[in-house]
Amino acid sequence: MSALTANAYRELGANPFRPWPARITSITELTAKEKLFEVRLIDERAREAFDFTAGQFIELSIFGVGEAPISISSAPSKQGFIELCIREVGTVTSAIHRMRCGDVVGIRGPFGRGFPFDEMTGQDILVVAGGLGIAPLKSLINHIHDERHLFGNVTILLGAQTPSDILFRQEFDMWKHRQDFNLIMTVDQPDDGWDGEVGRVTRLFDSLEIDPQNTYGVICGPPVMYPFVVEEMRKKELHVDRIYVSLERRMKCGIGMCGHCAVGHQYVCIEGPVFSYWEAINLQEAI
Numbered sequence: 290m291s292a293l294t295a296n297a298y299r300e301l302g303a304n305p306f307r308p309w310p311a312r313i314t315s316i317t318e319l320t321a322k323e324k325l326f327e328v329r330l331i332d333e334r335a336r337e338a339f340d341f342t343a344g345q346f347i348e349l350s351i352f353g354v355g356e357a358p359i360s361i362s363s364a365p366s367k368q369g370f371i372e373l374c375i376r377e378v379g380t381v382t383s384a385i386h387r388m389r390c391g392d393v394v395g396i397r398g399p400f401g402r403g404f405p406f407d408e409m410t411g412q413d414i415l416v417v418a419g420g421l422g423i424a425p426l427k428s429l430i431n432h433i434h435d436e437r438h439l440f441g442n443v444t445i446l447l448g449a450q451t452p453s454d455i456l457f458r459q460e461f462d463m464w465k466h467r468q469d470f471n472l473i474m475t476v477d478q479p480d481d482g483w484d485g486e487v488g489r490v491t492r493l494f495d496s497l498e499i500d501p502q503n504t505y506g507v508i509c510g511p512p513v514m515y516p517f518v519v520e521e522m523r524k525k526e527l528h529v530d531r532i533y534v535s536l537e538r539r540m541k542c543g544i545g546m547c548g549h550c551a552v553g554h555q556y557v558c559i560e561g562p563v564f565s566y567w568e569a570i571n572l573q574e575a576i
Contacts, residue, residue, distance in 0.1 A: 305544060308350040309335045314370065316390055317455050322419070324386060325362065326373045328394060343429035344403030344535055344563040346434070348543050349373065349381065349432055350395030357381040358540040358558075359362025360500075361399060362424050364431035364496075365406075371396070374424035374456065400543035401562050404533055405428050409505045413441040415527075417499075417518050419448045419510025423456050425535055426509050430464070437469060440502065444471040446489030448510070451478045479553055494521040501526035509535040519566055532566040 300445055315327035330336040350356045357379065363372035377386045385394065406429075414433060418426045433440055445464060449455045455474065464470045473493050475486035486493060491514075506522045508515060515534055522532055540558040541549040550557040553572040564572070 290443055293421050298511040302384045303398070306542070308348070308356075308397045309395045310393050311458075311522070313388060313390050313392050313394065313495075314434070316318075316388075319374065320454055323374055323376045325457075326375060327363075327370050328396065330396060331393070336369065339371070339399070341399035342403030343400050343432050344408060344423075344425055345399040346537075346540065346562060347371070347373070347396050347400065348540075349375075349399035350397070351381050351384040352393075352395060354384045354397075355381045356397075356541075358537065358543070359534075360425035360428075360537075360562075364435055366432055366435040372427075374421070374427070377419055381515050384509060398543055400451065400540070400558050402560060406432060410436075410439040411441070413500060413504040414443045415499060415504055415506045415522070416443070416445045416511045417448075417490060417506070417508045417510070418446070419514045419520075420450065420454065420536070421456070421470075422508075422510030423447060426507065427457055427460065429507065431460070434464075434470075442471065443469065444488050444497070444524060445473070446493045446497075446498070447472070447474045448493075448514075449474070449476050450478055452480050452483045467499065486505065489517075491521050493526065497525065499525050499527070501528070501531075504531065506532040507534075508532065512536075529570065530565050533563055534566055534569055535562050536564060537562050 309330050310331055311330045313326055313327040314329050317325040321326055336523050342365055346358050346360045348356050349359045359375060361374045362374045375385055377383050397572060416426055433443060465472045475488055475490055475493055479487050506527050523540040536557060537549050539549045541547045543558050545559045
C-alpha cells in the first residue's frame with residue numbers, strides 16, 4: 290500500500306474502503322471527450338498525508354453513483370491538489386463530467402506501483418504515449434521537468450488519432466520549446482492546420498538515436514500498441530527490464546481484496562499498474 294492507504298489510514302483511524310471527501314477546484318475541457326479535474330482533499334491531515342509516485346492511481350467516488358479507478362495526472366512534486374484526466378465513457382465518468390467547481394467527490398488511494406523514478410535518475414528517458422495514455426505519463430514527464438537536472442536526454446513520442454484528440458496542448462507547447470526536451474507528435478488523420486508528423490507512433494523510431502545502455506523506455510496507451518512499440522525499442526537494443534509499461538485491468542478495491550484486476554498470479558492494483566516489460570510478458574494475458 291501507499292503512504293496514505295497504510296500509515297495514514299491507520300494513524301487517522303480511517304477505513305481504507307471509505308473515500309476521503311475532496312472538492313473540485315478547477316475543470317478544464319481538453320477535448321470533446323476529456324476534461325481535466327483538479328481536486329483538493331478537504332481534510333487537512335489527509336491532504337498532507339497524500340503522497341504518491343507518477344503512475345499510481347486513485348479510486349474516484351461520485352456519491353450515489355459509483356466508483357472508478359483514475360490515473361493521477363499531476364506531478365508528485367506539486368502538493369496540495371490532485372489532477373485527474375477523465376474521459377466520459379461510463380456511468381461514473383459521465384456523472385463527474387456533469388459536475389461543477391465546488392462539488393464534492395470521494396478519493397481513495399493512492400494505489401499501486403508507479404514508475405521507478407529513483408531508478409531512472411541519471412539516465413536518458415524515452416516516453417511513448419498513445420491517446421489517453423498521456424494522462425499518467427503527464428505526471429512522470431512533469432516530475433522529470435521539475436527535477437530536470439537529474440536526467441540525461443528526454444524524448445517524448447506522442448501519437449493521436451487526430452489533432453483535436455491531443456490532450457494537454459499547453460504542456461506540449463511548453464515541452465516542445467524547451468531545448469532539453471525532444472518532443473515529436475504524430476496523428477493518424479491530419480487536418481488542414483496540422484504541420485507535424487503523420488502516421489503511427491512507431492514510425493517516429495526510424496530517425497531516433499538512443500543509447501540503450503543508459504536509457505529507460507516508458508509506454509502507455511491502447512494495449513494494441515504495446516507489442517509494436519516494444520518491438521521498435523528492442524530494435525534500438527533496449528533490454529526488456531529497462532522498458533516499463535502501464536497496464537490497467539479493471540481495478541476495483543485498490544488493495545487486492547476483490548480480485549477484479551487479477552492477471553495471472555498477481556493483482557494489478559498492488560503489483561502494478563506499472564510493470565517492467567520483462568514482468569509483463571511473464572504474466573498470463575497481461576499483454
